[in-house]
Amino acid sequence: MELSVATSADSLSKHNAEVFVSERRLIFWKRTAKFLITLEADVRTNKREPTQENPLWTGDFSDDSAQMILARAIFGEARGTKDDERVAVAWSIRNRLGRPRRFGGGTYHAVILKPKQYSAFLEGDHNRLFVENPLHTRNSLDLRAWDECYAIAGKVILSELKDPTLGSDHYHDKSIPPPKWAKQEYFKVRIGPFLFYAVP
Incomplete structure (x- = not known):
């Protein structure tokens, strides 16, 4: 039958x-x-789960693994920097997981997607396209940077790299005026173009 x-x-x-x-x-x-x-x-x-080789956004960040959403954040925020600077950005994000009330939850998704936290995730930001489709330029520098950001995300999640930020949970690029929260008493360290802070 x-x-x-x-x-x-x-x-x-x-x-x-x-x-x-x-x-x-x-x-x-x-x-x-x-x-x-x-x-x-x-x-x-x-639903398709984005991978390192095919990271194209599905339209829903909840389809991303923790490593994928963290790699997107690193790439969107620091793709043009050196690896030690990318590691520092990743750790400043990871350090927020320990304060779920303040930063929107105890997961990478909650912390990264909390509104107005990371400019690369804002609609209309010039880096948003790099978050949604890291491979869209097909530029060899961007392709290599994506692979490096993805690897760094995995290593930070697994604690295979040490925290160079001294526990920081905020940062900003030195090229912009300091935000309100960037008080001298919260300052921890400068790594490349980024100034890192542990804000209570």
Whole structure:
């Protein structure tokens, strides 16, 4: 027996089929059993999970792994810097996980996606395209920077790299005027173009 069922994407479908079993008795067929079979199929569309090789945003950052969302943040905020500076940016993000009330939650997604925290994630920011599609330029420097940012994200998550920020949870580029929270008593260290702070 073959049963074909047409279903639409993103739906749960339920179908019934009656099956009759017959047996041959000399010159005639005798129906010996009747079964009602219910088929239930979950045909919801499987969402693609972005990978290092194909990091194109799906339109929903919750599809990203922790490593992916952290790599996007590092790339969007510090792709043009050296590895030690990228590590510092990653650690300043990780250091926020220990203060979920202040920074929106105890996950990388919650911390990074909290409104108005990281400019690269703001709609209209020139770095937003680099967050959504890190490979869009196909430029060899950007491709290498993406691979490095992705690797750094994994190593910071696994504590394979030490925190060079001395526990900082904020930073800003020295080229911009200091934000209100950038008080001298909170300052910890300068790494490359970034000034790092531990803000209570």
